Amino acid sequence: MNLSIAHLGPPGTYTEQAALFYLNWLTKSTGVEAMLCPYPSNAQTLRAVAQKEAQLAVVPVENSIEGSVTMTLDTLWQLDSLQVQLALVMPISHKLISCAQSLENIKTVYSHPQGLAQCQVWLEKFLPSVERIPTNSTTEALLQLKQDLTAAAISSQRAAQLYNLPIIASEINDYPGNCTRFWLVSQNHLPISQPTVSECTRYTSIAFSVPANIPGALAKPLQVLARLNINLSKIESRPTKRSLGEYLFFIDLEADASQPHVQSALAEISSYTEILKILGSYNVLPMNALGEAVSG
């Protein structure tokens, strides 16, 4: 079996880095051959799997500073056939990349809006009067640098190496523990073996809409989870897009949907919701497996 893994490109994005981790892990653990396929947006990445152009997609779900990647959540809600197979949490360490002689020469900084947002305190301190220009990916920001010696980009160490560009400042994240969670997603039926780490917590992600304007509409599903002692590791609301004040909820549970008490919780929750979707039950790939994947 030769798998293709869709991800946000061009090469050098953090999402490509996460896709490489998954690729190496899959090859090591299952022996399958896989190749990476870059797409111009995370939505197109997911649609490629829904339309069977690719078997797998790697998408960012959430960053520890900037929160949910809303395009990923909205697209998963729209596409019915996709299931989350695995998760990984990758540290994000931004670098300032530039051909400028020194920081004083920099007039513009390019990056993905998430990159600019994750370094805003550093930028205000060290480059207060510099213009910040958003780009579609952190890699795209690098395209400006070779012809403009007053431009800088916020991107990864790997991207700097890949495009042979100098790093002018490191550790520019506003919060040192900056990390992003990435999901590996496929169509329902694809069998992916799970990491066999015994202490691994298994997660289940669900999404649902509730009847509008009813006090307690969200409290009821949450009470079910609290009563059954199922921990909720994340909750996110998204607009239904029909009308202001109508929401979908994305919830991550520290539980496996195949367990009987989780199944009965989900059955009870479905009686309080309009539409309930189970996005998948999955493990988080442990960091030591990642370490091996990096060097692999």
Added chain:
Amino acid sequence: MNLSIAHLGPPGTYTEQAALFYLNWLTKSTGVEAMLCPYPSNAQTLRAVAQKEAQLAVVPVENSIEGSVTMTLDTLWQLDSLQVQLALVMPISHKLISCAQSLENIKTVYSHPQGLAQCQVWLEKFLPSVERIPTNSTTEALLQLKQDLTAAAISSQRAAQLYNLPIIASEINDYPGNCTRFWLVSQNHLPISQPTVSECTRYTSIAFSVPANIPGALAKPLQVLARLNINLSKIESRPTKRSLGEYLFFIDLEADASQPHVQSALAEISSYTEILKILGSYNVLPMNALGEAVSG
């Protein structure tokens, strides 16, 4: 009294339009003189009020398609002294603005990421191979057009008029009911008279953090609200930025914090939360008052 109202600039943004509504309404209802002060970001707009450079700020909170404006929420959580005084919901009708002869000649589309996101289905249908370039505001997107006849921008009718640029396509929103909620924010003590509309619902916005990794940590505050029959019109989670999986919650209640049953609900909620902030109790400026404000 001469008030200054800070807002995202340059002139022609939707936020400036909302600020103009508020300015006209304030002048009509209270007789005070006010002037608009543009700032380069919503965060800087709010900081201007916290630092007493401006008395009032107008900031977008939530769009019906793209959801919360997270920079507004995160900045309000950081700045302790600000209170929401009023809200308004403004319809957002995007136009495609360009000096191109026809749609076929367009190679790039510029807009704020929210503008690009709110028209993505239209863009995929009518301009599928066009490059989408994000800008810091919808107005900034217009700066590209005069020198480049293959460029287009997504912005408002008012911006097209203000900068004397042609509208090449109207009704390009993916969802017809597209609207954005804007808050008028000031320091604690500023007295703003409220609209005297009897059937007006009064809202209270709160934000809180909960102890991490406790099942039911969010369910408990929501149960208090459900038991007292207080409707929750919005809930949004944001990362604490300390560690992945730790959240703040922003909740809008259909209730007035001065009412006794709401006060006891808030007191009970504070026993389940780490930090609880009351962002304000306020009315929504009715649409007929807006109509007058536009023509005024």
